[in-house]
Amino acid sequence: MENTRTQMEVGETRNITIDPTQVKGWGIDADSENDPTYPMKKRNNGEHAGYTWDRPPQQPVEIEVLHSNERPNVSATFGTASPPSGLSGVIRRAAFKYSENSYGHWVPLMLADRVGVVEGVLDDLSRGHVPNIPSELGWNAEWKYNRTRLVTRLVIGTAIASVAIALLRRDRNETAQLQGQRDTLTA
Amino acid sequence: MLAMNFRGPRRVRIDYKPEPEILHPQDAVVRVTRSCICGSDLHLYNGSVPDTRVGMTFGHEVTGVVEEIGSDVRNLKTGDHVLVPFNIACGKCVFCQQELYGNCHESNPEATAVGGIFGYSHTGGGYEGGQAEYVRVPYANVGPTIIPEGMDPDDAVMLTDVVPTGYQAAEMGGIQRGDTVVVFGAGPVGIMAARCAWLFGAGRVIVIDHLEYRLEFARTYAPCEVYNYNEIDDVVVFLKRATDWLGADVCIDAVGAEATGRAMQTFLGKTMHAVGGAATALHWAINSVKKGGIVSIVGVYGPIDALVPIGNVVNKGLTIRGNQASVKRLLPRLIEHVQNGVLDPKAMITHRIPLEEVSDAYRMFSAKLDNCIKPVLVPPSARM
Numbered sequence: 001m002e003n004t005r006t007q008m009e010v011g012e013t014r015n016i017t018i019d020p021t022q023v024k025g026w027g028i029d030a031d032s033e034n035d036p037t038y039p040m041k042k043r044n045n046g047e048h049a050g051y052t053w054d055r056p057p058q059q060p061v062e063i064e065v066l067h068s069n070e071r072p073n074v075s076a077t078f079g080t081a082s083p084p085s086g087l088s089g090v091i092r093r094a095a096f097k098y099s100e101n102s103y104g105h106w107v108p109l110m111l112a113d114r115v116g117v118v119e120g121v122l123d124d125l126s127r128g129h130v131p132n133i134p135s136e137l138g139w140n141a142e143w144k145y146n147r148t149r150l151v152t153r154l155v156i157g158t159a160i161a162s163v164a165i166a167l168l169r170r171d172r173n174e175t176a177q178l179q180g181q182r183d184t185l186t187a
Numbered sequence: 188m189l190a191m192n193f194r195g196p197r198r199v200r201i202d203y204k205p206e207p208e209i210l211h212p213q214d215a216v217v218r219v220t221r222s223c224i225c226g227s228d229l230h231l232y233n234g235s236v237p238d239t240r241v242g243m244t245f246g247h248e249v250t251g252v253v254e255e256i257g258s259d260v261r262n263l264k265t266g267d268h269v270l271v272p273f274n275i276a277c278g279k280c281v282f283c284q285q286e287l288y289g290n291c292h293e294s295n296p297e298a299t300a301v302g303g304i305f306g307y308s309h310t311g312g313g314y315e316g317g318q319a320e321y322v323r324v325p326y327a328n329v330g331p332t333i334i335p336e337g338m339d340p341d342d343a344v345m346l347t348d349v350v351p352t353g354y355q356a357a358e359m360g361g362i363q364r365g366d367t368v369v370v371f372g373a374g375p376v377g378i379m380a381a382r383c384a385w386l387f388g389a390g391r392v393i394v395i396d397h398l399e400y401r402l403e404f405a406r407t408y409a410p411c412e413v414y415n416y417n418e419i420d421d422v423v424v425f426l427k428r429a430t431d432w433l434g435a436d437v438c439i440d441a442v443g444a445e446a447t448g449r450a451m452q453t454f455l456g457k458t459m460h461a462v463g464g465a466a467t468a469l470h471w472a473i474n475s476v477k478k479g480g481i482v483s484i485v486g487v488y489g490p491i492d493a494l495v496p497i498g499n500v501v502n503k504g505l506t507i508r509g510n511q512a513s514v515k516r517l518l519p520r521l522i523e524h525v526q527n528g529v530l531d532p533k534a535m536i537t538h539r540i541p542l543e544e545v546s547d548a549y550r551m552f553s554a555k556l557d558n559c560i561k562p563v564l565v566p567p568s569a570r571m
Binding site (some may be wrong): 016018020023024025026027028029030032042043044046047049053054055056057059060065066067068070071073075076077078079080081082087088092096100103106109110112113114116117119120121127131132133135136137138139140141142144145147160 | 194195196197198199202210211212213214234237238240241242243244259275277279280281284285286292293295296297298299302303309310312313314315318325327358362363364383385387388389390391403406410411412413414425460482488489490491506520526528529530544546547548549550551553554557
């Protein structure tokens with residue numbers, strides 16, 4: 001079947017008409033029965049029996065595992081990465097009192113993630129490790145492949161920081177001068 | 188062992204972590220030979236997915252050699268070289284029994300909406316991922332599949348996610364012979380979806396993106412028509428014109444939360460994280476598909492609300508289908524396609540990067556540096 005539709009003006013020069021029959025594998029998985037529920041699900045209506053299946057053995061729960069209140073238990077297996085701790089852990093525990101249907105669940109979790117970043121830096125420092133932020137941000141790759149953008153950003157960032165520092169210093173000097181004048185007048 | 192370590196939005200580093208142990212009788216420990224960075228990892232990297240905890244290791248596209256097995260593992264032995272589907276599936280729950288392996292109910296305590304996924308936040312079950320030298324693989328009788336003899340490991344690692352997700356995107360489109368299929372997003376999954384649309388008999392395949400190098404790759408790889416939305420005033424009008432003013436038969440969202448192209452979506456979804464991602468591609472898909480058409484979603488969004496024109500879904504009588512790919516269900520057919528040369532997934536791999544350079548790899552993939560399409564991390568032991 002030749003595709004004879006008119007090519008669009010945009011991209012006209014590079015988009016050539018494609019004859020589907022010449023594409024390797026064309027139509028080999030075509031299935032006229034592919035309706036909106038088939039074949040993604042091999043329906044057996046097992047849900048009608050409820051939560052009654054023969055569960056896999058339970059992974060021992062030896063760390064704190066927060067579980068959704070939309071299920072009655074901890075799943076048979078679970079991950080053990082980064083159990084809740086610190087202030088972020090307190091926030092996460094509070095979040096899991098709410099269902100996945102609630103902003104009360106997700107918004108505190110996002111907050112906890114940000115608190116966790118600060119805790120991560122403090123944890124690094126407490127172990128005597130000063131995080132190499134430019135390296136963690138992948139600036140080596142930027143330097144290698146997109147130096148202009150990196151340098152531009154650094155220059156702009158430095159300029160903004162310099163202006164901010166200058167303004168703060170000027171404010172402080174002016175405040176000190178005013179204070180000095182007031183002291184003189186009072187005396 | 189060496190492992191990627193998430194330290195906060197856009198901050199990752201290589202670190203030493205304890206090697207994983209068998210924690211369940213059906214666990215295996217796998218020495219990683221390949222581990223990709225997925226476009227969906229960028230949602231974690233950018234801090235878009237709630238409950239992404241500092242210290243976690245990402246990575247859900249993994250191949251490796253079985254080093255140790257639990258007492259109840261029957262289908263694998265030490266030394267087997269396996270590809271590990273990104274879904275963690277028990278094989279016994281009512282959903283796995285219906286081949287919905289992406290929706291397992293016994294692998295994720297933290298959320299009921301999604302099954303367990305390696306290295307995908309605690310919303311994905313809190314599992315350590317495979318961007319490391321070793322990874323714990325639960326339910327080793329179910330997911331891990333021995334890599335067929337002669338298969339290139341680079342093809343194998345692409346079968347853990349990219350190929351099944353792209354294929355299922357096309358499959359969920361219910362494509363009929365002669366259909367016009369529009370794929371939003373020329374990332375690896377979008378390119379694979381475009382390629383697979385032909386397998387289901389599409390008559391015309393169009394890919395929309397804004398990155399020229401990816402569009403050029405898609406144009407020749409899929410092959411397909413490609414258009415840069417930055418050169419188009421209005422994507423929807425453009426696609427209506429391209430389809431005799433009726434709209435495409437099938438639209439596929441292969442972008443998800445990190446979309447660009449509409450300022451409000453970008454601001455609310457990416458800058459503010461006030462909604463579940465920038466749903467620009469989905470918005471365009473709903474508005475570009477014909478009445479009675481099908482929208483297939485494989486782009487990943489956060490769990491909170493996203494801004495989509497739901498009224499148009501009703502008024503146009505659309506069918507919307509989405510899911511995490513059911514990798515185990517699809518693997519036999521896809522392995523066949525790779526072995527027969529119908530699909531050539533490794534051609535999408537543009538960068539093979541030492542695991543130790545994971546920070547740069549994320550930056551490169553995220554910022555689309557050096558014409559990066561698909562980066563693969565290779566641990567030291569696999570480079571010898």
